[in-house]
Amino acid sequence: MILSGFLLSWSMKTLPLGTAYTVWTGIGAVGAFLVGIIWLGEELSPGRLGAALLILTGIGLMKFAT
Template sequence: MAWICLFIAGILEVIWAFAMKKSLGFTLVTPTIITIVTMIASFGLLSVAMKTLPLGTAYTIWTGIGAIGAFILGIAVLGESVTLTRIIAALLIISGIITMKLAGPH
């Protein structure tokens, strides 16, 4: 159950980061509300996952899901650049997430 909570928390992190970008510095009401609600839910689910999972594992995977998700969303939806360096960096983050999952409690 902790891994499911952690995964959903990571997805919510991607949503709140995207909504924050779309809020234009919290000047638009709907994206601002989405940011706040999904941020609270993401933190709440992260805290539930941390009841069972080690801090380093949970936090690293949560931020990794958020980073990779935001990277992909930025490219796919916002037209952000795709460079070899950015792709290599993303692959390194993914390898770190996989390694943390393999090293952590199952």
């Protein structure tokens, strides 16, 4: 968690706060989604996969719009 906070503060040197925080939380959300599927055996449904892809798309759009 400390490393994650450090990387967020480091990214804010070149990105606006809103963009940096959006990317940071999106990576955490998709990371938790992948951990649940890979290590915890959670279901991979089309709806959940679509939602994760939308999060990744939003992260990309937010980063490239900056």
